[in-house]
Amino acid sequence: MLGWELPPHNSGGLGVACYHLAKALALQGTTIDFVVPYSAKHENIDFMNIYNATKLSPLERYGLGAYDSKFLIDKKDATELGGLKNIRDVQRHYTRYIERHIETKNPTYDAIHAHDWLTMEAGMRAKELTDAPLIVHVHSTEFDRSGGGHGNPLAREIEYQGMIMADRILAVSEVTKRIIVEQYGIPADKVEVVYNAIDTTSFDDGYEYDRHTYRYLESLKEEGYTVISAVTRLTIQKGLSNLLYAVAKASSKYDRIALLLAGDGEQRDELISMAADLGIADKVFFTGFVRGKQWRDAYSVSDIFVLSSISEPFGLTALEAAHHDTALILTKQSGVAEVLHSIFTYDFWDVDRLADQIVGIATSHALQSSLKKNIMHEYARLSWDDVAIQLVGMYSTVQKRSVVPV
Amino acid sequence: MSKRGITLYLHVHQPHRVRDYSVFDTAVDHNYFNDSDPLSGTNNERIFHKVADKSYRPMNALLQKLLDAHPEFKVSLSITGTFIEQAEAWAPDVIESFRNLINTGRVEIVSETYYHSLAFFYSQTEFEAQVEAHKNKIRELFGVETSVFRNTELAYNDALAQWADQYGFKGILAEGWDPILDWRTPNFVYQPEGTENISLLLKNYKLSDDLAFRFSNRDWSEWPLTTDKYLEWMGSSYDQPLINLFMDYETFGEHQWADTGIFDFFEEFVSRWLSDENHTFYTVSDAIDKNKKVGTISMPATVTWADAERDLTAWMGNSMQQEALKHLYALEKDILRSADLELIADWRKLQTSDHAYYMCTKWFTDGDVHAYFSPYSSPYDAFLYYMNAIRDVRWRLHAHHNTGGLSG
Numbered sequence: 001m002l003g004w005e006l007p008p009h010n011s012g013g014l015g016v017a018c019y020h021l022a023k024a025l026a027l028q029g030t031t032i033d034f035v036v037p038y039s040a041k042h043e044n045i046d047f048m049n050i051y052n053a054t055k056l057s058p059l060e061r062y063g064l065g066a067y068d069s070k071f072l073i074d075k076k077d078a079t080e081l082g083g084l085k086n087i088r089d090v091q092r093h094y095t096r097y098i099e100r101h102i103e104t105k106n107p108t109y110d111a112i113h114a115h116d117w118l119t120m121e122a123g124m125r126a127k128e129l130t131d132a133p134l135i136v137h138v139h140s141t142e143f144d145r146s147g148g149g150h151g152n153p154l155a156r157e158i159e160y161q162g163m164i165m166a167d168r169i170l171a172v173s174e175v176t177k178r179i180i181v182e183q184y185g186i187p188a189d190k191v192e193v194v195y196n197a198i199d200t201t202s203f204d205d206g207y208e209y210d211r212h213t214y215r216y217l218e219s220l221k222e223e224g225y226t227v228i229s230a231v232t233r234l235t236i237q238k239g240l241s242n243l244l245y246a247v248a249k250a251s252s253k254y255d256r257i258a259l260l261l262a263g264d265g266e267q268r269d270e271l272i273s274m275a276a277d278l279g280i281a282d283k284v285f286f287t288g289f290v291r292g293k294q295w296r297d298a299y300s301v302s303d304i305f306v307l308s309s310i311s312e313p314f315g316l317t318a319l320e321a322a323h324h325d326t327a328l329i330l331t332k333q334s335g336v337a338e339v340l341h342s343i344f345t346y347d348f349w350d351v352d353r354l355a356d357q358i359v360g361i362a363t364s365h366a367l368q369s370s371l372k373k374n375i376m377h378e379y380a381r382l383s384w385d386d387v388a389i390q391l392v393g394m395y396s397t398v399q400k401r402s403v404v405p406v
Numbered sequence: 407m408s409k410r411g412i413t414l415y416l417h418v419h420q421p422h423r424v425r426d427y428s429v430f431d432t433a434v435d436h437n438y439f440n441d442s443d444p445l446s447g448t449n450n451e452r453i454f455h456k457v458a459d460k461s462y463r464p465m466n467a468l469l470q471k472l473l474d475a476h477p478e479f480k481v482s483l484s485i486t487g488t489f490i491e492q493a494e495a496w497a498p499d500v501i502e503s504f505r506n507l508i509n510t511g512r513v514e515i516v517s518e519t520y521y522h523s524l525a526f527f528y529s530q531t532e533f534e535a536q537v538e539a540h541k542n543k544i545r546e547l548f549g550v551e552t553s554v555f556r557n558t559e560l561a562y563n564d565a566l567a568q569w570a571d572q573y574g575f576k577g578i579l580a581e582g583w584d585p586i587l588d589w590r591t592p593n594f595v596y597q598p599e600g601t602e603n604i605s606l607l608l609k610n611y612k613l614s615d616d617l618a619f620r621f622s623n624r625d626w627s628e629w630p631l632t633t634d635k636y637l638e639w640m641g642s643s644y645d646q647p648l649i650n651l652f653m654d655y656e657t658f659g660e661h662q663w664a665d666t667g668i669f670d671f672f673e674e675f676v677s678r679w680l681s682d683e684n685h686t687f688y689t690v691s692d693a694i695d696k697n698k699k700v701g702t703i704s705m706p707a708t709v710t711w712a713d714a715e716r717d718l719t720a721w722m723g724n725s726m727q728q729e730a731l732k733h734l735y736a737l738e739k740d741i742l743r744s745a746d747l748e749l750i751a752d753w754r755k756l757q758t759s760d761h762a763y764y765m766c767t768k769w770f771t772d773g774d775v776h777a778y779f780s781p782y783s784s785p786y787d788a789f790l791y792y793m794n795a796i797r798d799v800r801w802r803l804h805a806h807h808n809t810g811g812l813s814g
Contacts, residue, residue, distance in 0.1 A: 215433035216797050219804065220812050255813060269786040273767070276725040276789070282733055282797075282813075285429050286790055294430065 001034045002098070002112065002119035002126070006050070009040050009058035012233065013196075013316045014139050017172075018115055020199050022048050024388035030395075033107070035122075037094045053097035054090060087118075088154075095122040102129045111135055111395045117142065117155050120162030127165065133398040136166035137194075138176055143183045144311040147236040160184050167398045170194045170391075172314040173335020179311070194390055195339050197382040198319040203296075209324075213297035217258060217285065221301075225256045226362035229302035229326075231295070231317050234265030239308040239331065239348045241267075241274060248278040249355035250362070257283065257362055262298040264289040299324035303368060304361050307334050310348045318343075322379040327361050327371035329354065339382060342374035408696045410647055411688040412640075412679065413607060415482040415579065416655035417556075419522055420457065420489045421760035423448040423781050427791040433801040439755060447781035451496050458497045461659030466503040468658075468669055473510045476680050480512045480687040483655065484556055487520030487536075487543050488758055501547070508548045514689035515544050517552035517575065523757035524558055524721060526566060527708075528735040536754070537573075554578065554690040558759050560609065560652070560711035561718060564704055567598030567606065575604055577694045579652065581711045582608030586703065593646035595697045599704035605694040606703055609652040609711060613639060618653040622666035630667075633675045640679075647697050648688070652711070713768070721762040726789045731762060733796050740803050740810040749806075753799055756792070764788035 001022060005015035022032050023045075032048035038060070039052040101107075109132040114123030116139050127134040142151035142159055150156065163169050163184055169191045171177040177191045211218045217227050228247065232238045240261070247259045261271065261284065268286065275284040290298055299305065305321035305328050312334035319336065322328060330337040331348040344361075346353040361368045425441035425448045441449040472479045485504065493500045507513045519525060520540040525533035541552055554577035555570045562580035570578045582592025590596075592608035616636065620626045628635065640649055654661065662668040679685050688696065712720050722728060734756055741753045764780040765788045782788040803810045 212434070213430060216429070216801055216812070219433055219801055223812050225812075269784060272786040272789060273724070273726060276729045279725075279729065281726065281729040281789070281793060287429050 001032050001048075002094075002114040002122050003034060003036060004115065004118040005038075005058070006034070006036060006042055006045065008044070009036075009038065009042070013314070014116065016316060017139060017196050017314075019045070020197065020202075020384045021387060021391075023199075024384035025391060027385065028388045028392050030388075030392065033109075035094070035098065035101070035119075037090050037118075051097075051101065053094045056090065091118065091121060094119065095125050098122040098126050099129065102126060108132075110399055113137060114162065115139060117159045117162065120158050124162060124165045127167075133167035134162075134165060135168050135170060135394075135398065136162050137170040137172075138163075138180060138313070139172055140313045141176065141179055141183065143179050144176075144313055145237055147239075148311050163190075166190075168192065168394060170394075172196055174338050175311070175333060175335045176313040192394065194387060195335070195382065196314045196316055196319075197384040197387050198316070198323065198379060199384055200323060200380055203323055207293070207296055209297065209300040211301075213294055214260070214285075214301040217260065217301050220256075220258050221303075223256070225258050226303045226358075226368075227258050227260060227301055228304045228306055228358060229260040229262060229298055229321075230306050230308060231262045231290075231298050231321070232265075232307075233263050234261065234267045234271060236267060237310055237312075238265075238267075239310040240271055242348060242351050242354070243306055243308040244271060244274055244278060244280070244284070245351045246354035246358060247283065248280045249351060250358040251280055251283060253355070254359045254362055257358065259284045260287065260298060260302060261285065262287045262290050262295065296324065299326060302326045304329060304358065306354070306358075307331060307336070308348060308354070309334050312336070319379045319382065322375045325372050325376070327368050328375055329357050329361075340375065340378050342371055342378055344371075408647065409684050409686040410644070411649075411686045411693065411696070413482065413648055413650045413652075413688045413690055413693045414480070415484070415516065415556075415650070415652045415690060416657075417653070418462075418483055418485040418489050418655040420450070420454055420486075420492050421522065421758040422488055422492070422755045423450055423453070424756075424761060424788075424791050424795050425449075426787075427794050427798075429794055432794045432798045433805075436752075436798060436802060438752065438795040438798070450492060453781075454492045454496050457656060457660050458493075458500055460663065461656050462493075462497070462500045463503070464664065464669060465655065465658040466500070466507060468673060469507055469513075470503070472673065472676050473507065473512055476676065478680050478686045479676060480514075480689045480692065481507075482514040482516050482554075482690045483507075484516035484518050485544070486518065486522040487540055488522055488755065490543060490547065505548055508550060512689070514554070514691055515548065515550055515552050516579070516690060517541060517544075517555045519558055521754045521757045522558050522759055523754070524561065524718070524731070524759050524762070525735075525757060526557055526561070526569075527718075527722070528731065529738055530569075532735075532738055532757075534573075536757075554607075554694070559718070559721070561708055562705060562710070563708045564599045564706055567604060568600050571598070571601035571604040577605045577607060577690055579607050579690065580609070580705065581709050581716055582610055582650070583709050583716050586705055586709060590701065590703075591643065591646055592650060593643050593648045594700045595648070595694060596701055596703040597699045599702055599706075605699055607648075607650050607690060607693055608703070610650050611711070613649060614651045614653050617651070617668070617672075618657045618661065621657075621662045621668055621671070631671065633671060633678050636675060637678060648693055650693070720766045720768060721759050724765065724767050726765045726767075726785070727762045730765065730789060730792055730796065733793070737796075737800060737803065737810065740807075741799070744803060744807040744809060746802075746807060749799065749802055756795060756799070761788070761792055765792070 003018045026047035034048050035051045037053045038056045038058045040058045112126045112132050113135045115137045123134050142155040163186050180186050181188045275281045299321050305326040307315050307318050307330045315334040315336035328343040332345045333348050337345050344357045422439040424438050519536035555575045556579040592610045596606040598606045709716050765785045767785050
């Protein structure tokens with residue numbers, strides 16, 4: 001399995017998904033060699049073998065950007081990083097590592113499973129060298145990351161080649177499958193939808209919400225305020241300016257609302273001044289990047305969680321929010337909306353509708369509590385074990401197909 | 407005819423910078439101003455010690471030396487309440503050295519708002535309360551009265567002058583800005599529009615800024631500035647009675663470091679100016695007493711001593727600054743009614759104009775980054791920390807005094 005990150009060295013949902021996927025597969029009896037592009041300990045992982053493709057620290061790999069191909073040119077001194085000055089260098093190094101690994105160890109793999117564009121070149125090379133079928137798992141495309149635009153042509157080209165060379169493509173949602181078919185011209189029958197899931201046991205670590213971290217917001221709630229949140233990277237893909245417009249609009253109808261933006265990103269400054277321009281700076285709270293308790297408390301303090309993405313392949317945060325007892329509003333362009341029912345949805349550009357939904361939930365206790373209650377029954381059904389069973393079945397069919405003589 | 411005089415006026419100020427006060431501190435930790443991190447740019451104590459060593463101690467020693475050596479040497483100072491509080495806490499010897507200067511009888515203290523605030527533009531009552539607080543503090547600490555007024559950042563308009571006139575001040579200070587003066591020069595005493603008794607002293611910004619901004623600038627065509635050159639420029643207005651040099655006190659040693667030669671330059675310049683028996687120095691009161699008003703000046707719109715625009719846009723120009731100040735001043739009634747002295751003091755410390763200045767984004771458009779100083783990594787950070795502090799003030803009102811709501 002070729003990946004770019006695993007917890008706790010992840011900068012987002014990709015690492016979380018890979019971790020749970022691999023863990024559930026191992027439970028089904030699959031043996032996994034997982035390659036990451038950095039060197040670090042993963043003390044919480046004993047169910048698979050982890051290989052480190054470079055000597056970079058996870059932090060340096062963060063700096064190079066796990067998601068954002070705009071970080072292609074990094075300003076850091078190349079010699080400091082052993083000649084790996086940008087993400088392309090790391091990718092090349094990663095691919096060479098895979099080549100050496102296969103040449104020296106001569107392993108027999110039943111399948112090569114590569115996650116996202118970052119590892120697709122290595123995946124193609126591994127397929128070439130081992131003759132094992134290549135499965136390309138698409139968690140996000142360059143189309144998504146650029147907020148629905150063309151994005152970086154190089155990343156797009158790698159994605160295209162990877163998907164052409166793949167024996168099977170996995171998309172994390174119908175939304176993503178449609179992008180793969182429409183934007184990349186891949187035949188639909190080559191693409192299978194495999195939804196992400198949530199491992200609720202991973203939340204059982206003795207966490208209890210104590211109303212202390214966001215004490216001012218808790219005071220606002222005592223005053224009758226409704227707290228809306230987004231836990232996200234502050235980046236164009238996430239559609240946060242529309243969320244701000246909607247909150248401003250909703251405030252003009254009903255002013256007891258506050259917005260918590262938990263996360264960081266290149267759009268932060270723009271959003272701060274936009275909130276001031278809209279006259280709602282006082283209602284918007286920026287936390288910066290949060291982890292651990294502050295991260296979970298960001299969900300817990302919220303009444304409403306909004307996933308405002310312009311294009312969201314899946315959107316694991318919505319399930320995490322649901323676990324912490326929030327009402328969900330998701331864009332129709334978010335994959336996770338396909339597997340949930342007790343939610344509000346809106347088109348990412350439809351500010352009026354979002355504002356309307358916010359005011360509706362904020363002003364109706366009955367609506368808010370039934371949304372929270374009903375989603376509880378839904379999200380937990382999405383199990384990684386089911387995903388693993390689906391994948392094991394798929395591995396065996398691609399294998400059979402690949403032994404057909406050419 | 408009286409002697410030709412320099413009115414040297416220096417402004418002494420330090421704000422209580424807000425530490426990196428996050429949403430996680432809000433409603434939990436009410437300490438906004440004390441940053442214990444020794445490396446932090448918002449550690450007020452550390453900054454005070456640094457500036458005291460570089461500027462306040464050496465410059466006061468030099469002023470004392472000049473006062474002792476030259477009976478004609480005089481200087482006027484405005485010293486903010488926020489500066490005095492920090493000096494009392496961390497450098498009482500600096501207060502003592504100011505007291506020694508004042509005791510010569512040739513150092514005048516200029517009146518202003520205690521908190522170096524822009525309250526005049528938001529609340530007349532709060533503004534007057536701060537002027538009184540400053541008068542009281544100066545009286546209590548130095549045993550002197552103030553009779554000439556300067557507003558924060560030299561922000562001046564006709565309405566302010568009319569207020570100061572009614573309030574009983576004999577003089578007021580403003581920028582001598584060319585578009586207002588037109589053919590007139592700042593080197594006379596004027597009368598503000600619509601006033602009865604008060605006199606207006608205008609800053610000679612060219613000669614002031616030669617020291618304050620350009621002295622060490624090697625790209626300046628006149629660099630290095632010599633006393634010969636400076637005296638020669640002053641001589642070109644030989645037929646005019648005043649040269650008003652108004653600037654930040656910290657020009658000496660902090661904005662212009664000792665190694666630029668600013669202290670030596672100043673000492674030599676004072677001696678050489680006074681070596682001509684027709685030359686003298688005035689305090690701001692002397693300048694008014696010894697010179698007749700030659701005409702009326704009107705500034706309906708606010709003029710400051712900042713930037714090429716000479717307006718308030720560096721403090722109130724963008725929406726973040728406007729929002730922050732709006733929410734701050736909206737608390738006035740509830741804060742004062744609480745009678746909670748700590749809370750009132752914290753709220754007033756947040757009025758210091760520097761906080762709004764740190765949120766200025768002007769330089770993004772005019773590219774003049776180096777003209778601005780901020781302890782924060784961006785104006786957006788300054789805004790976030792400040793808003794969180796305002797929310798906490800609001801929370802304290804609400805939690806401890808059952809007044810006000812949490813919504814702004």
